[in-house]
Amino acid sequence: MAQKPSIPKGTRDFSPLEMVRRNYIFDTIKGVFRMYGYMPIETPAMENLDTLLGKYGEEGDKLLFKILNSGDFLSKADKALLEAGDSGRVTGQISEKGLRYDLTVPFARFVVQHQNDLTFPFKRYQIQPVWRADRPQKGRYREFFQCDVDVIGSDGLLNEVELIQIVDEVYRQLNIRVVVKLNNRKVLAGIAEIIGEPNRMVDITVAIDKLEKIGLQKVNQELEDKGLSNEAISKLQPILALSGDNFSKLNALSSVLAYSEVGLKGVDELKIVLNHTKSLGLNTPVEVDLTLARGLNYYTGAIFEVKALDVEIGSITGGGRYDDLTGIFGLKNVSGVGISFGADRIFDVMNQLDLYPTDVTAATQLLFVNFGEKEAAFALKIANTMRKNGIRTEIYPDGAKMKKQMNYADKKGIRFVAIIGESELNSNQITIKDMNAGTQETLSVENAIQTVVSGL
C-alpha cells in the first residue's frame, strides 16, 4: 500500500474556496498599496545565508530554515567538527543558502544591489511567503505570507502618516475592526537614558512589552532578574503607570524625559504623526502605547502594531522605521519605514468572523448540461456567446446522466443551468433553469442572456 502522504509541520494546503478568499484579501491589500503609489517587487525564496544571518538576533538565526549544499557536501566539511557533533559550526560549512525569514531584509539587500536603478524615495510593496522554523501554534505557521509596504530614502514623517492611512483603508475595506498601536523607539531609548541604564534599552523594552500580559509586578521582577538596579526600576514606575489619552500621555512624557534629547525627539515625532492622523479623521483609533517594543532590533523611530478588536490572535500588522538597515549591506544614511500585513492571521480573523462578501466566493454562474456530441457542439458555441456577455460559463465535459450533472451544478453553487436537448436543438432555443427558484423556461439565446444577467 502507498504511504500516507503528508506535508511538513506548520504548512497548509489551500482549497479552491480558501484560495478565493485569500485572493480577496491579497487583492484588497494590493489595491490600497497601488492607490498610494507603491509598486510591486519580488525576491527569491532563498537568499545567501550571510544575507540573513545576524539580522534577527540570536533567536532569529535559530529560526532560519537552511538549505543543504548540493553534491557531496559532507566531504568538504571539517572532519573534526563533524566528529565533535558541533552542529552550529558545521552548518556554516554544509549550507550557504536559507529560506527568507521576512521581506524586509531581502528588500534592504535589493535596494543596495539595485541602488543605481532606483528612484528615491523608493516605494515598493511585496507579497510573498516567508518561512520560520518556529514551533507552530494558534496563528503561527512555519510558512506564511507577508504583505510588506515600505518607503526607503525618505525621513519625512508623512510616510508614517501614510502607512497609518493605508492600515485604516485596508481594514475598512476588509471590514475588520482594529486599533493601531503607536510607539517610538527614541522614546524608549530616552527612558533607558533617564533611568540611568542607556545600554539596557532592549532588556527594558522587552520586559515592559509584557506589561499587559503578565502585570506590573512580574515585569519589575523580570527587570530585577536581568540585573537592573532598584533605583532604575523605581525611576521607571511613573512611566509604566502613564495613562489617559494620547496627548496627556505625551505631555507627561515630555516632562519625564526633559533631560533626554533623544527622548524628546521621539515625543515630538509621535505628536506630529498623531496631529496629522487626527486631522485626517480616520476610522481606526490610533493609540500611543509605550509597552509596544517589538522584537526586531533594527527599528529606530516609529513602531506600529495593529490588533484586531474582535478576535484574540496577536498582532495582524506590524512595522516601523529603520534608519540603517541598508548600512549592513554597505549603503549608509538611507532611512526607511514600512509595515507588514500578516495575511494568514488576517485570513484567520476573516474566517472566524465570516467577513467575506457573498459575491467573493461565486465561481461559475452558468452550466451547460451535456447530452451528447451534437448537443455539446451547439452548447459550445452558445457558451462562448455567454462568456462574451460577461457570464462565467462552463460546459459539463462528459455526456453523463442528467442527475449527475444537475448534482454537480448544485454542489458548486452554480445559479443557472442551460439545457440543450433535441427539442431545443430543433427550435434553436435553450432552456434556462434557475437553481434557486427551481423554475425554468425555454428561450431564444438573446432572451436567455437577459434572464441570466438580470438574475445574477
Next chain:
RNA sequence: GUGAUUGUAGCUCAGUUGGUUAGAGCGUCGGAUUGUGGUUCCGAAGGUCGCCGGUUCGAACCCGGUCUUUCACCCCA
C-alpha cells in the same frame, strides 16, 4: 529550544477491567428516477486503530521511542 497535549473510515467522533469479525453520524459512489439538483428510501465501497519496538497466551486499550496536532513559555505576522 523548554513543558504539556492529541492521533481510530474522506470528516466529526464512539469503542466497557486488555479477549473472537473495530462501530455510528455526515460525506462519497450506485440504485429507486433512460431530459431535471437539494428532500426521502434502499444498497455498497472505504480502517497496517499515526509509525517502530516492548510487556502479554492475547494490545485500538498498558509501557518506551518517534512523528503529528493543539496549547503555554521564548520569540513573533
